[in-house]
Amino acid sequence: MSPLDNSTLLEKILVNGLITPYFQPIYDLKNGEVYGHEALSRGPKNSALFTPDPLFALAQQEGKLHKLELLCREKALSKFAKLSLEGRLFLNVSASLLASPDHQSGMTLAILNELGLDQKDIVIELSEQHPYDHNGLPRSSVDHYREMGFQVAIDDLGVGYSGLQLWSELQPDIVKIDKHFIKNVDKDEIKREFVRSILTIAQRLNCLLIAEGIETQQELDQLIEIGVTFGQGYFLGRPTETPAFSTHPYLVKHAQRRSQFQEDHAETVQTLCRPTASLQEDSLLEDASQYFKKQPDLMAIPIVNRQHEPVGVVRRNQLHELFSTPYGRALYEHKPVTNLLSYDVLIVESHVSLSSVSTLMTNQEADTLNNEIIVVRDGKFIGIGHLRDLLKRITELKIQNATYSNPLTLLPGNVPIHREVSRRLLANEDFHVAYFDLNDFKPFNDFFGYSKGDAVIQLVGYLIKEFVSTNDNFIGHIGGDDFVVIFGDVNWQHQCEKILVEFARQVREFYSDETLQEGGVWTKTRQGQTLFHPILSLAIGVVQPIPKHCTNHHQVAELAAQAKKSAKQQGGNHLYLQPHIIDDMPELMVSSIVI
DSSP states (O other): OHHHHHHHHHHHHHHHTTTEEEEEEEETTTTTTEEEEEEEEOOOOSSSSSSHHHHHHHHHHHOHHHHHHHHHHHHHHHHHHHHTTTSSSEEEGGGGTOOOTTTTTTTHHHHHHHHHHOGGGGGEETTTTTTTTTTOOOHHHHHHHHHHHHHEEEEETTSSSHHHHHHHHHHOSSSHHHHHHHTTTOOOOHHHHHHHHHHHHHTTOOOOEEEOOOOOOOHHHHHHHHHEEEEOSTOOEEEESSSSOOHHHHHHHHHHHHHHHHHHHBBBBBGBBBBOOOEEOOBBBBHHHHHHHOOTTEEEEEETTTTOOEEEEEHHHHHHHHHHHTTTHHHTTTSBGGGGHHHHHHETTTSSSSHHHHHHHHTTTTGOOEEEEEEEETTTTEEEEEEHHHHHHHHHHHHHHHHHBBBTOOOHHHHHHHHHHHHHHTTTTTOOOEEEEEEHHHHHHHHHHHHHHHHHHHHHHHHHHHHHHHSSEEEEEEEEEEEEEEETTTTTTHHHHHHHHHHHHHGGGSEEEEEEHTEEEEEEEEEOOEEEEOEEEEEEEOOOTTTTTSHHHHHHHHHHHHHHHHHHHHSSSEEEEEEOTTTEEEEEOOOOEEO
16 A cells, blocks of 8 residues: 555544554463553554554654544543453553643543543553653643543653653653563573563552563563563463453462462461460450559450450550540449450461461551451460561561572472471371473583573473462472472372473474484583583473381482482483382382373
8 A cells, every 4th residue: 555545544544533442451460360451552454554553653754643642542441441341441642742732631531531430540651662751741741640640651661762761750650661671581681680670660669560572471480580560461461352351370370379388388377376365345444454554565455255256455555545534544444345445456367377467467458557466266366466576477487488499490499398298298198209300401501501501490490380280289499400399189190291291392492493403412521522412301200108118308309319310211201100119029100101
């Protein structure tokens, strides 16, 4: 189509409203829920102006960008309301046009009122590709949207010259990292450092950060490990006319695994519980006063009913304030404690993990956040904990977890693995231990370098996390290319086989066409001898410990190491089940599977 024809088509689009809104989901990476949708506009199908790049480029060239954006905005808002989409709506706005004489102040708000939408759910997304001060736009033009209740986001952070300056001057509510820095972030350390730095700035400025352009599971995993909590991209969901996005299954699975790990390995609130005297509901305020006199450090007294179930607390400061008023003591000291009962207290069962209690505390309203944690067992009062102790212990556990986790994959290391094996042996559980190890990894590392070697290790960790279910299984990273999975799941073999198949397929991406044609790499030994090493493969040795024969984790580790050695001796991507040893005689339970 000629330029003249395109100009005619553009005019037709503007006159007849031939714009179709598409919506792409933005997910909360912590729990897999939809945070919002970005509105993307398309021209007539099967035309040169269907995709946004030529459409908006021509509109800008012909001085009709503002008309096109207003049309796109109106269409997006109407469709968003009609479909009743979840979360916030992100509207793209060319920042340089906000100061345009054609800009209609209040137009967006008027459309929202007509459609019954709340401006708090709308995010004005300013693109750095059109610097906001291009036409001398004052800060007040951007603040205008904030004053009306909209949130403001910077799009494509990292593109153009003014990224950090734009961030500093606009102080947006939301920042989007450009897809250039997300592509291959799992393989590029420089990009990872950039994302970490941006995340640190965002956290300090209380700014929400969204990663754009997530196209692979590996990129997503890396971003989650770095700490990015919101994202969008083709892997999570492509733009569509009729979106029906719900929770993302992959993200939900990750959230379940993190939650399961916390529940399995976190301490419970029982560790914070201190035995504390309580008062019955019919006790008098004078009784409470005497309690406080005898215990100067006591800030609150739990009040229980006849079934010894906590119903609230009486706080020292409130009682002191009441008794300090004229005639306060005389009027109230013989009245029951229920006259001064505070119900805004956190009551939790003793088996609840510290991480769960922390979440409950932080989810409280700021003006009702209190220091006390009432601990119960089967609903009966057993003691009281304090916010200060909770924060202290969680900090200690975070340091401990960081110490015991592998820094490359953030999976639990040797100490948690040993604890888990010991726990299952003590409980006399039926379980399998699978030991994962790469064949010919050192020559690969020497040939391609440590950066690629680390990427392969991360691939193994990613595949294990992807295909091992969260039901009664434990994933650990011993170090280097050695991983362990403790399976309580009877379906362990199928999960291992899927890992082998997918590893055999994906590992080829780390080789050049030349090395793939040769089937591996040639390296020289220290003695100058040239040796050939085939394409990396994965060996999995599996053992089923029998508690009466294995009394500690050291014996289980030795059996698993023997199983791994047997698997490696077979060569290639191999799954090997070590036979049982009963009365020093091998039981006929050998499984040898080659993928």
